[in-house]
Amino acid sequence: MATILRDWSYRYQWLYDAIARTASFAVGGESRFRQLPLRGLTLDQDSTVLDLCCGSGQSTRYLVAIFENAIGLDAGPRAIQRAKENVPEASYIQAFAEDMPFPDNQFDLVHTCAALHEMQPEQLRQILREVFRVLKPGGIFTLVDFHAPTNPLFWPGLALFLWLFETETAWQLVRGDLGALLREAGFEVGEPTLHAGGSLQVIQARK
Numbered sequence: 001m002a003t004i005l006r007d008w009s010y011r012y013q014w015l016y017d018a019i020a021r022t023a024s025f026a027v028g029g030e031s032r033f034r035q036l037p038l039r040g041l042t043l044d045q046d047s048t049v050l051d052l053c054c055g056s057g058q059s060t061r062y063l064v065a066i067f068e069n070a071i072g073l074d075a076g077p078r079a080i081q082r083a084k085e086n087v088p089e090a091s092y093i094q095a096f097a098e099d100m101p102f103p104d105n106q107f108d109l110v111h112t113c114a115a116l117h118e119m120q121p122e123q124l125r126q127i128l129r130e131v132f133r134v135l136k137p138g139g140i141f142t143l144v145d146f147h148a149p150t151n152p153l154f155w156p157g158l159a160l161f162l163w164l165f166e167t168e169t170a171w172q173l174v175r176g177d178l179g180a181l182l183r184e185a186g187f188e189v190g191e192p193t194l195h196a197g198g199s200l201q202v203i204q205a206r207k
């Protein structure tokens with residue numbers, strides 16, 4: 001699965017960003033897409049927040065506009081290097097999401113955008129357990145990722161996108177139940193909020 005476009009999009013940030021911008025039209029533009037998971041949150045400006053799997057800082061940019069203490073974490077050295085250049089207001093750490101070098105109960109908010117679909121099933125479970133561990137009691141985990149469309153008209157677009165850019169793990173996420181996995185990790189979570197004909201889900205879960 002996936003095509004050479006996947007490799008190119010990770011190699012060339014301009015391509016990744018152009019694809020993200022284009023795909024975001026489905027929810028009213030990239031700014032709206034990246035802020036959807038933060039809607040309705042009532043966290044203080046001095047909250048400690050983590051952008052998990054931050055990539056080149058595409059969502060970190062929106063977090064630093066709200067919060068003074070933002071940290072980006074990504075496993076990719078090139079991603080971290082780019083994030084430092086793109087959004088120097090945050091601090092960064094290169095690490096695996098499934099084994100984070102943070103103490104328990106450190107963050108008020110953990111946010112992750114368009115990343116969980118890259119994880120193998122057991123890796124995903126471990127990441128959710130890690131997020132639960134590093135959040136303070138009452139802390140919030142926000143995420144946006146793919147979901148099975150509820151409007152059939154959105155299936156061809158999603159299927160094409162997954163074929164071009166994603167691997168089997170994205171299909172596993174679409175077929176699965178992220179809410180159930182979050183509850184299994186200990187989170188309180190309601191139904192996801194769906195966008196773009198159901199092809200995107202936003203979840204806010206509480207520790």
Ligand SMILES: C[S@@+](CC[C@H](N)C(=O)[O-])C[C@H]1O[C@@H](n2cnc3c(N)ncnc32)[C@H](O)[C@@H]1O
Pocket residue numbers: 020052053054055056057058059073074075076079095096097098112113114115118
């Ligand atoms: C599709 S990109 C999303 C980047 C960014 N959050 C965004 O919204 O555009 C997924 C990112 O997850 C990172 N990643 C993949 N597996 C990871 C892991 N196990 N631990 C930490 N980062 C990981 C990749 O390096 C990549 O930067």
